[in-house]
Amino acid sequence: MGESIARVAMDVDMPGVREVASHFELLDDWTGMPDFLDAERAFGTLVVGEVDGRIVGYGGVLRRGRVSHLGDLYVLPEHQSSGVGRAILDRLLPSDTPRVTFASDDPRALGLYVRQGMRPVCPLLYLTSPPQEASRPPGAEGREPPGVREAGMLDARISGGDRTGALSWYAGLPGVTLHVTGGGYAFARVIDEDLEVGPAGGATPQDCVDAVLAAVAAHPGIDEAQVAVPGVHPALPRLLEAGWEIDDMDTFMTTDPGLVRLDRYCPHSDLG
Numbered sequence: 042m043g044e045s046i047a048r049v050a051m052d053v054d055m056p057g058v059r060e061v062a063s064h065f066e067l068l069d070d071w072t073g074m075p076d077f078l079d080a081e082r083a084f085g086t087l088v089v090g091e092v093d094g095r096i097v098g099y100g101g102v103l104r105r106g107r108v109s110h111l112g113d114l115y116v117l118p119e120h121q122s123s124g125v126g127r128a129i130l131d132r133l134l135p136s137d138t139p140r141v142t143f144a145s146d147d148p149r150a151l152g153l154y155v156r157q158g159m160r161p162v163c164p165l166l167y168l169t170s171p172p173q174e175a176s177r178p179p180g181a182e183g184r185e186p187p188g189v190r191e192a193g194m195l196d197a198r199i200s201g202g203d204r205t206g207a208l209s210w211y212a213g214l215p216g217v218t219l220h221v222t223g224g225g226y227a228f229a230r231v232i233d234e235d236l237e238v239g240p241a242g243g244a245t246p247q248d249c250v251d252a253v254l255a256a257v258a259a260h261p262g263i264d265e266a267q268v269a270v271p272g273v274h275p276a277l278p279r280l281l282e283a284g285w286e287i288d289d290m291d292t293f294m295t296t297d298p299g300l301v302r303l304d305r306y307c308p309h310s311d312l313g
């Protein structure tokens with residue numbers, strides 16, 4: 042196998058990057074619109090791993106203030122365990138500012154991230170709601186942007202850094218709405234018959250879950266809703282009690298525990 046090179050992605054690399062992402066079924070929910078790879082290039086950094094001129098892996102970071110959210114690290118199976126992932130990560134992640142990620146259960150990923158200064162904090166549970174009632178409760182209206190600015194300010198306090206640019210970008214995508222309740226906010230996106238909720242947060246854990254539930258209630262036509270809930274979020278037992286189910290899980294990791302307010306935050310699975 043030839044020498045591997047890690048470098049920042051250029052336009053011409055994007056078909057190769059999307060091939061890798063598609064192999065891991067990462068783009069299934071993003072067809073026909075700008076996707077999180079575009080967001081990583083616009084609001085962070087996307088690095089490719091190349092072997093003999095072919096893109097065999099990539100990694101992506103989204104920046105919010107000083108925080109780097111590692112959103113992706115993927116290497117094609119036939120090139121795994123040969124140093125490509127590590128080379129991408131070394132090129133991608135700053136060593137002197139806070140880093141967070143949602144690690145898969147691949148021990149190589151967990152091991153690499155720990156050696157990059159991050160520690161496992163708690164599971165991040167991807168929940169799906171019970172089937173939704175088809176009627177809209179009173180008062181469950183979504184508010185469109187200009188709420189993005191105020192949601193962005195609250196989000197910055199909860200998620201550890203400002204990313205109003207990325208949130209405005211997301212709010213402008215087809216099917217995306219923003220739901221602002223008393224002390225909380227929740228972005229939501231309709232994907233076919235489903236609803237992906239997040240990022241969502243609030244001044245208190247209750248405000249966070251109120252905003253999530255308001256986003257769901259404002260979409261009476263959907264089959265089910267999905268939301269990522271940190272294992273330490275106080276609302277978790279209540280959601281499970283109400284019939285939400287655990288579909289999948291990652292591990293929330295960070296260099297700086299306390300930076301992200303995990304008790305009042307439900308991140309977006311791709312955007313953090």
Ligand SMILES: CC(C)(COP(=O)(O)OP(=O)(O)OC[C@H]1O[C@@H](n2cnc3c(N)ncnc32)[C@H](O)[C@@H]1OP(=O)(O)O)[C@@H](O)C(=O)NCCC(=O)NCCS
Pocket residue numbers: 113114115116117120121122123124125126127128143144145146147148149150152153
């Ligand atoms: C995770 C992944 C990106 C790593 O990339 P990679 O190119 O395979 O990894 P590398 O060869 O660069 O590095 C793997 C490191 O893990 C170490 N490692 C292997 N098994 C390990 C284990 N059980 N425990 C701890 N460390 C381990 C290796 O020693 C190596 O470190 P070294 O380079 O210092 O020797 C890649 O394997 C992958 O795409 N996996 C499937 C998708 C996935 O789960 N991605 C993570 C999303 S968060």
